[in-house]
Amino acid sequence: MKPHTLSVLVENRAGVLSRVAGMFSRRGFNIESLAVGTCEEPNMSRITIVVNGDDGIVEQVMKQTNKLIDVIKVSDLTERESVERELALIKVAAESGTSRAEILQIADIFRAQVVDVGSKTLVLQVTGDTSKIDALEKLLRQYGIKELVRTGKIALLRGAKTVKSSK
Amino acid sequence: MKTGARTLIEALQREGVDTIFGYPGGVVLPIYDELYDSSIRHILVRHEQAAAHAADGYARASGRVGVCLATSGPGACNLVTGIATAYMDSIPVVALTGQVPTGLLGNDAFQESDITGITMPVTKHNYLVKDANDLDRAVQEAFYIARTGRPGPVLIDLPKDVSTSEVRSTKPLAETVSLRGYQPTYQGHVRQIDKALDLIARAERPLIYAGGGVVLSGASAELLEFAETAAIPVTTTLMGLGAVPGDHPLNLGMLGMHGTQSANYAVTECDLLLAVGVRFDDRVTGKIETFAPNAAVVHIDIDPAEIGKNKKVDVPIVGDVKAVLQALLRRMQKHGQTANWIARTNAWKAQYPLRYRDDGCLRPQYVIQELSDVLKGEGIIVSEVGQNQMWTALYYCFKKPRTWITSGGLGTMGYGFPAAIGAHFARPDLPVVDVAGDGSFQMNIQELGTVAQYHIPVKVVILNNMYLGMVRQWQELFYDRRYSYTELPPVDFVKIANAYGVEGIRVEEKDGVREAIETALATDGPFVLDFRVEREENVFPMVPAGAAINEMIGVRQG
Numbered sequence: 001m002k003p004h005t006l007s008v009l010v011e012n013r014a015g016v017l018s019r020v021a022g023m024f025s026r027r028g029f030n031i032e033s034l035a036v037g038t039c040e041e042p043n044m045s046r047i048t049i050v051v052n053g054d055d056g057i058v059e060q061v062m063k064q065t066n067k068l069i070d071v072i073k074v075s076d077l078t079e080r081e082s083v084e085r086e087l088a089l090i091k092v093a094a095e096s097g098t099s100r101a102e103i104l105q106i107a108d109i110f111r112a113q114v115v116d117v118g119s120k121t122l123v124l125q126v127t128g129d130t131s132k133i134d135a136l137e138k139l140l141r142q143y144g145i146k147e148l149v150r151t152g153k154i155a156l157l158r159g160a161k162t163v164k165s166s167k
Numbered sequence: 168m169k170t171g172a173r174t175l176i177e178a179l180q181r182e183g184v185d186t187i188f189g190y191p192g193g194v195v196l197p198i199y200d201e202l203y204d205s206s207i208r209h210i211l212v213r214h215e216q217a218a219a220h221a222a223d224g225y226a227r228a229s230g231r232v233g234v235c236l237a238t239s240g241p242g243a244c245n246l247v248t249g250i251a252t253a254y255m256d257s258i259p260v261v262a263l264t265g266q267v268p269t270g271l272l273g274n275d276a277f278q279e280s281d282i283t284g285i286t287m288p289v290t291k292h293n294y295l296v297k298d299a300n301d302l303d304r305a306v307q308e309a310f311y312i313a314r315t316g317r318p319g320p321v322l323i324d325l326p327k328d329v330s331t332s333e334v335r336s337t338k339p340l341a342e343t344v345s346l347r348g349y350q351p352t353y354q355g356h357v358r359q360i361d362k363a364l365d366l367i368a369r370a371e372r373p374l375i376y377a378g379g380g381v382v383l384s385g386a387s388a389e390l391l392e393f394a395e396t397a398a399i400p401v402t403t404t405l406m407g408l409g410a411v412p413g414d415h416p417l418n419l420g421m422l423g424m425h426g427t428q429s430a431n432y433a434v435t436e437c438d439l440l441l442a443v444g445v446r447f448d449d450r451v452t453g454k455i456e457t458f459a460p461n462a463a464v465v466h467i468d469i470d471p472a473e474i475g476k477n478k479k480v481d482v483p484i485v486g487d488v489k490a491v492l493q494a495l496l497r498r499m500q501k502h503g504q505t506a507n508w509i510a511r512t513n514a515w516k517a518q519y520p521l522r523y524r525d526d527g528c529l530r531p532q533y534v535i536q537e538l539s540d541v542l543k544g545e546g547i548i549v550s551e552v553g554q555n556q557m558w559t560a561l562y563y564c565f566k567k568p569r570t571w572i573t574s575g576g577l578g579t580m581g582y583g584f585p586a587a588i589g590a591h592f593a594r595p596d597l598p599v600v601d602v603a604g605d606g607s608f609q610m611n612i613q614e615l616g617t618v619a620q621y622h623i624p625v626k627v628v629i630l631n632n633m634y635l636g637m638v639r640q641w642q643e644l645f646y647d648r649r650y651s652y653t654e655l656p657p658v659d660f661v662k663i664a665n666a667y668g669v670e671g672i673r674v675e676e677k678d679g680v681r682e683a684i685e686t687a688l689a690t691d692g693p694f695v696l697d698f699r700v701e702r703e704e705n706v707f708p709m710v711p712a713g714a715a716i717n718e719m720i721g722v723r724q725g
Binding site for chain 1: 284
């Protein structure tokens with residue numbers, strides 16, 4: 001059992017996300033994270049799904065996803081050279097001068113940006129892979145995380161190869 | 168002005184639709200108005216579920232796409248069981264539903280239901296057409312998707328204003344459909360085919376396990392030629408009955424939970440299993456770990472997702488069964504020495520024939536044997552679900568594909584009678600018989616109204632044991648004979664039939680069976696035969712749940 005990152009090219013139509021998500025839930029496949037948005041082609045969207053399972057399960061996931069008429073292509077990026085990113089916004093308590101300074105220092109080390117400054121809170125924006133965001137979250141917890149939101153993972157193949165062109 | 172409704176009818180005609188099974192309602196009024204003087208025949212059923220089953224029966228009997236039509240909300244929801252039935256057995260059906268006007272969508276309007284959402288898990292694909300200009304193409308795509316690749320049902324949801332509004336698009340449709348997300352593989356990979364042939368050449372105890380995919384692909388002739396050329400015995404699934412003649416010397420009969428001893432023993436002993444158009448369903452495999460434990464497995468199927476889903480496969484071949492069998496035949500140089508193996512399977516057949524107590528009582532197996540004797544394979548047999556279905560599968564000798572119509576995957580009680588109506592319109596040249604139980608028949612008994620109205624010559628053979636027989640059998644065997652809610656009070660089916668204007672006979676003695684069947688078949692029109700059979704007869708052989716398929720009960724042990 002390990003997480004697999006699947007890149008799914010779909011028709012940009014109403015209901016596509018619900019077809020994909022519905023198929024996952026009724027066949028008992030667990031979605032760890034999911035990100036969807038437009039892509040380089042105007043009438044396609046790309047869904048990046050992280051799914052947990054052994055190789056047999058992931059093979060079934062890919063085949064069943066591929067069967068959906070609105071799905072154009074499914075690729076498993078896990079074993080391939082790819083860049084993977086997530087983004088998180090973290091609202092952290094920063095009332096005293098010392099904690100505010102410490103938080104800014106931590107943000108600097110993680111190359112997180114301060115995107116909102118309030119009298120009692122700071123909102124940090126951080127991008128990176130899952131473990132980096134986990135690490136930042138862990139460090140900030142001592143100051144008091146008021147709210148946190150993470151996007152699903154998105155990923156692309158490295159180099160000239162694209163999901164559409166590769167087998 | 169050309170409306171959406173008019174466009175729909177023209178599109179259906181272009182797809183070759185001659186018959187629609189349906190039930191009118193508020194939002195489909197514009198479509199019904201167009202049907203009124205159209206060349207398409209519309210059969211008015213008595214419940215929308217029957218429309219879906221009839222379209223499915225039409226498709227199974229003909230190999231063409233069946234079509235049903237219902238209004239929004241309850242009408243559409245009533246189709247769902249029928250659509251799910253077709254989906255599980257890969258049957259090409261196009262279901263048309265009315266929908267509330269686009270402006271009211273999502274508003275909980277009168278008779279609104281989200282039918283594309285509801286049917287997403289049980290359709291191959293579905294459409295909610297929001298613009299009349301998209302309708303023509305949606306219909307073309309729906310029929311293409313339904314009948315190609317692994318067939319299946321497709322639903323088109325049509326808001327009322329789409330039916331009434333003007334279609335302005337004048338751009339003609341492309342001749343062929345091309346969908347970038349849907350490109351089925353038809354030809355098997357040559358290297359995989361050669362790998363399979365290599366296994367066949369070396370096998371000593373090969374077995375063909377053939378299923379519904381053979382029938383859907385129209386590959387019966389190829390399968391038979393392949394089995395005969397390579398001298399390999401064949402067992403079929405419930406859905407594969409008729410793919411190979413029931414009385415062919417290489418045919419071992421059905422395998423699985425109620426399979427024959429020879430078929431189930433052959434699976435357990437074979438060294439090469441050639442799985443053709445099957446999906447290793449749990450009712451076939453029993454305990455999957457012990458299914459074909461000594462065999463290398465070749466799996467031929469058009470749906471790549473079926474390969475490796477339940478059972479590890481050594482040589483997967485994705486492709487159309489017919490095309491792959493043709494390639495196998497073309498490239499076969501030699502085959503294994505199977506004479507000893509065939510002698511062994513023949514010995515099983517001789518030693519373990521199907522048997523039941525033949526004691527002068529009216530037993531259901533006897534009724535099916537008589538029906539088989541009278542029809543000699545020249546007819547279409549439809550079944551309901553339960554004991555009636557299994558006795559028919561075991562005791563009727565099917566000789567041709569598409570002469571056996573049954574709900575295999577979903578196991579839908581109430582399927583048979585409306586499916587038989589559909590089968591009649593597909594093959595009006597053949598007698599159509601629905602073998603029913605008293606439980607199943609009562610699930611869509613209202614269709615007596617339909618057969619009476621259109622004088623549809625469907626014959627219903629009720630194996631009436633006044634029980635929900637299969638459930639009662641399980642209660643007898645595994646629940647200490649505690650018959651919890653499985654006994655049905657007697658019903659006078661002849662009187663009910665007569666009330667609808669349909670003829671019927673009740674038969675209580677074994678002696679009367681033959682004559683009753685002949686009378687029903689000789690009658691021009693529908694007929695109901697109420698056979699009062701032995702009440703606690705069981706279907707044997709039987710593999711208990713969770714057991715290996717060679718561990719059958721109700722049989723003489725080898």
